[in-house]
Amino acid sequence: MKVSRGRLWVQMLKDRLIIRQGGRCRICAKVIFVEHAVLDRLDGIGNFTPENTRLVHVHCGILVRRRRTARGRHTSDVETIE
Numbered sequence: 196m197k198v199s200r201g202r203l204w205v206q207m208l209k210d211r212l213i214i215r216q217g218g219r220c221r222i223c224a225k226v227i228f229v230e231h232a233v234l235d236r237l238d239g240i241g242n243f244t245p246e247n248t249r250l251v252h253v254h255c256g257i258l259v260r261r262r263r264t265a266r267g268r269h270t271s272d273v274e275t276i277e
């Protein structure tokens with residue numbers, strides 16, 4: 196199976212962030228595994244860099260996105276590549 200560069204980058208970023216965050220979700224602070232994690236961009240128009248992303252649970256990411264949407268801000272700031 197061909198793996199795109201973008202996908203590889205996301206995987207690398209997730210591995211890095213999970214170490215940086217001590218294996219905890221940045222929203223609920225519970226244990227998180229890469230398989231159940233999504234990348235949440237702090238700045239929705241920024242790039243997927245270690246500085247601009249944090250690792251959160253899939254469901255936590257959805258909650259945050261809803262909250263942001265409710266405030267009328269960007270809506271597509273949670274990366275859904277898994």
Ligand SMILES: [Zn+2]
Pocket residue numbers: 220221222223224225251252255
């Ligand atoms: Zn969480």
